[in-house]
Amino acid sequence: xxxxxxKSDLVKNIPGLELQSEGEFLIVPKEKxxxxxxxxxxxxxxxxxxxxxxxGVDYLNKGYLESVxxxxxxxxxxxxxxxxxxxxxxxxxxxxxxxxxxxxxxQERESYDLLGIxxxxxxxxxxxxxxxxxxxxxxRKDFVQEDQDIR
Amino acid sequence: MSESALHPVETQxxxxxxxxxxxxxxxxxxxxxxxxGETIVKLKPVMGYLHRNHEQLAENMSYLGSMPYTDRxxxxxxxxxxxxxxxxxEKLSGIDVPERAQYIxxxxxxxxxxxxxxxxxxxxxxDLGAFFTPVLYAFREREKILDLFExxxxxxxxxxxxxxxxxxxxxxxxxxxxxxxxxxxxxRFLDEFExxxxxxxxxxxxxxxxxxxxxxxxxxxxITGPMLRAAGVNYDIRKVEKYGIYDRFEFKVPLGKVGDVYxxxxxxxxxxRETIKILHQILKQMPEKGEIxxxxxxAAAKSPRMWKxxxxxxxxxIEAPKGELGFYLVSDGSPKPYRYHVRPPSFINLTILExxxxxxxxxxxxxILGSVDIVLGEVDR
Numbered sequence: 001x002x003x004x005x006x007k008s009d010l011v012k013n014i015p016g017l018e019l020q021s022e023g024e025f026l027i028v029p030k031e032k033x034x035x036x037x038x039x040x041x042x043x044x045x046x047x048x049x050x051x052x053x054x055x056g057v058d059y060l061n062k063g064y065l066e067s068v069x070x071x072x073x074x075x076x077x078x079x080x081x082x083x084x085x086x087x088x089x090x091x092x093x094x095x096x097x098x099x100x101x102x103x104x105x106x107q108e109r110e111s112y113d114l115l116g117i118x119x120x121x122x123x124x125x126x127x128x129x130x131x132x133x134x135x136x137x138x139x140r141k142d143f144v145q146e147d148q149d150i151r
Numbered sequence: 152m153s154e155s156a157l158h159p160v161e162t163q164x165x166x167x168x169x170x171x172x173x174x175x176x177x178x179x180x181x182x183x184x185x186x187x188g189e190t191i192v193k194l195k196p197v198m199g200y201l202h203r204n205h206e207q208l209a210e211n212m213s214y215l216g217s218m219p220y221t222d223r224x225x226x227x228x229x230x231x232x233x234x235x236x237x238x239x240x241e242k243l244s245g246i247d248v249p250e251r252a253q254y255i256x257x258x259x260x261x262x263x264x265x266x267x268x269x270x271x272x273x274x275x276x277x278d279l280g281a282f283f284t285p286v287l288y289a290f291r292e293r294e295k296i297l298d299l300f301e302x303x304x305x306x307x308x309x310x311x312x313x314x315x316x317x318x319x320x321x322x323x324x325x326x327x328x329x330x331x332x333x334x335x336x337x338x339r340f341l342d343e344f345e346x347x348x349x350x351x352x353x354x355x356x357x358x359x360x361x362x363x364x365x366x367x368x369x370x371x372x373x374i375t376g377p378m379l380r381a382a383g384v385n386y387d388i389r390k391v392e393k394y395g396i397y398d399r400f401e402f403k404v405p406l407g408k409v410g411d412v413y414x415x416x417x418x419x420x421x422x423x424r425e426t427i428k429i430l431h432q433i434l435k436q437m438p439e440k441g442e443i444x445x446x447x448x449x450a451a452a453k454s455p456r457m458w459k460x461x462x463x464x465x466x467x468x469i470e471a472p473k474g475e476l477g478f479y480l481v482s483d484g485s486p487k488p489y490r491y492h493v494r495p496p497s498f499i500n501l502t503i504l505e506x507x508x509x510x511x512x513x514x515x516x517x518x519i520l521g522s523v524d525i526v527l528g529e530v531d532r
Contacts, residue, residue, distance in 0.1 A: 023463070049370050050386075053466060053477050053494040068479065070466055074370050074386045080466070103373020106502050107494075114206070129199040129531060138204055 001078055006046075013039055025068075025082040030094040033085055037100055040071060040081055047075045051097060054107035056115040058089070060141040065092045065117055087117065096122040114139040164192065167513075171200050175278055175517045178527030182504075182516065189512050194505045198498075201531035209491040214240055215315070215455035217491065222309040224493065225529040227270060230263040230300070231471040233313035238394060239467030239478035240315045244460035246448050251441030252317035253396045258330065258433050259303070259312065260469070261426045265337065266293050267472035268377075268419040268426075271524050272344070275416060278521035279357055285347070292340050299329050316448015327434070334430045341423060349417065358413035362507040362519035365410060372503045375496050376474025377422060378523065381407035381414040388470035399436065400429045415522040459486050473497050473524050493532060497525040 007019050007026065014035050020027040028036050040048040048071040057066045064086045072079030087094050096119035097104040108119045109128040116137035119125060127134065136143055170181035179200035185193035205224065209217035221236045222229035234256060241248065248256070273289030297307040302323050304312035312319050348354050364374070369382040379386060387404045389397045405421035407414030444452065451458040462484040468477035474496025481490035500523050508516045 025464075051373055052468070052475060053479055053492070055479055055490075055492040055494075057481055057490045068464075070477075070479075074384060077386070077391045082466075101373065102368070102371045102502060103499060105372075106499060107373075110498075114204075127199075129202040131199070138207055 001046075006040075006081060009043075009045070010036060010039060013043075022084075025084050027084050027086065030085050030087060033083065034095050034097070034100065036083065037069075037071070037097060041100060046078075046081070047073045048079065048081055050074045050079075051101040051103050051107075052080065054097070054104055054111060056111045056117050056139075058115060058140045060089075064088055065115060067094060067111065067117055069097065092116055093118045093120055095120050096125075098122050113137070116140065162188065169513075169516075171197075176520065177274070177525055178530075180525065180527055180530070182520070184513065184516065186513065191508050191511055191513065191516055194508045194516065196501055196504055198501075198527070198530055201527045203532070205532040206491050206493065210488055213455045213486050214458065214460065214488060215452060217488075218313065219309065219311040222311055223528055224495065224532065225471070225473065225476075225497070225526045226308060227526055228263045228267050228472050229308060229310045230259040230312060231469060231476065233310065234260050234395075235467060235469045235471065235476045236478050237313040237315055238469060239465055239480050240460065241448075242467045243463060243465035243480050243482055244315070244447075244451075246316040246451070247445050248316055248395075248448070249442035249445050251321075251438050252443045252445075254433055254437040255318050255322065255443065256313065257395055257397065257400075258430070258437070259300075259310075259318075261429050261433070262296050262299070262330075262333070264426050264472045265333075265423055266296050267524075268423050269293055271521075272348075272416060272419060275412075275518065275521045276348070276354075278518045279354065285344075288340075288344065288347075292337070295329075295333055295336075299326065299333065302326055302329070314444055314448055314452045316451065317442070317444025321443050327437075330430065331434060334427055334434065337427055338424070341420065345420060349420070354416075355413065357518065358416060358522075359411055360409065361412045361511065361515050362522065363409060363411045364503065364507055368503060368506065369410070373499050374474070374503065375500070376470070376472070376524075377418045378415055378474065378500055380404060381418040382410035383407055388468060388475060392468070394467075394469060400432045402426075402428050412518055412522040456486055459484055464490075468494070471496060473526070473529075474500060493529075495529040495532065497523065498530045498532075501525060501530065 003021050011017055017032050040046045050072045052072050053070040055068050067085045069083045070080045085094050111117050112125055113127040113129055165186045167184045170176040171179040181197040183195040221232040224232050269289045269292055273286035276285035301307045304310040364382045366382050366384055369379050383406050385404055402425040405418050407418050460482045462482050464481040466479045468475050476496055477494035479492040480488050483489040507519050
């Protein structure tokens, strides 16, 4: 299972999909994320039935937030396939993986809480670690703490 | 037909907040429960009381600087936290680990598994109402392993023992004799524990068929560790990825049949027995002498604030006692990690707490939570 193989399988089976890869990672356009994940989950060859790690990274200088999803297969004991989705920092909306994987529920809530990525279609998108009244997203690189020295 | 059936008594739903300060929640954790009579109709976990933004702390210090902080994630199993973090950094920067250090690492990780499972079983019994007698038996055995950790790492719980490319110090003289003693005496303790518990009528009636988790839901909800295996899914990262030197040891992966609280208890007992098998093999195979840290790793440990891994990102994961513990690191080539993310097993295992508790009584919810095995230092980070 190498990256080129996964890429060609995906492009063949999902019409209109434009994929890029960077090293071992696939960069998926956000509109196609659910389709790509569903294909990987249901296809006999991959069976990526387990989403291990969902998180986000704030690339301040490049101007986007990146959501990183590690998929593994428990059935076939293979993986990972890493799907990265890039969304603009001022409008960070992307589809939620919860309709496919329950395991995404808390991890997406955490990513929403700390990084401010809005997952559309999530059944219960609330803050999970910070309190409800908290403003801002602490893991963003331009977040300023109350007691922080501003340089 | 009696009159009461025609005009049933009107009842109200009752909202109860269990926690955050309650011994059964294993820390500062709250469950918002809606009750119909004594039956749970809704349950929402509330967490974050112990949140200190561990990830941001780590992003503001050197790579090695956050090694002691990983101890405080799951404060019962600091050695395995160190292991996962070291593995992720080694993957990021391509540091190799010498032979003897590999054995020391697995030795420490497996001893930690014994500590965790022993304690968990003790506390589960506490939740059942056997107030502190089983916990004291568990603590007695745990103490012996913690003494060894103190001799090896200098600290009983916050070990901070692993370094990138090896470990901090070689084992002191006589440490292996202590390991031998622990390994030889542990089965006797487990037998004693099992005689007390496994066939126990009260334990069985309270735990069997309570909090059943199906195979499909367990996989779909990213459940890992003994909870997943109790549901009957054969997935152990020690077997799947064979990180470190796990390909050299023979051991089985115990599986449950029903996926209830009792299975989760028993899978952990069986896992401890497998761990003892691994420890026996380590005692046989471990080289007497050798390097404990590779040259590249020693350079990283010598000047941690100057050390820079190449730019890129890596995800390292291990089978921690509670499930899959992973670290996702992004490096921009500077001495501090650009992004540092922890994938905590007990946080994600809580996802299906409500599903397991619906339709059960409050007392059942307590033992179901106990069988999930959470540590709030890791859940809240």
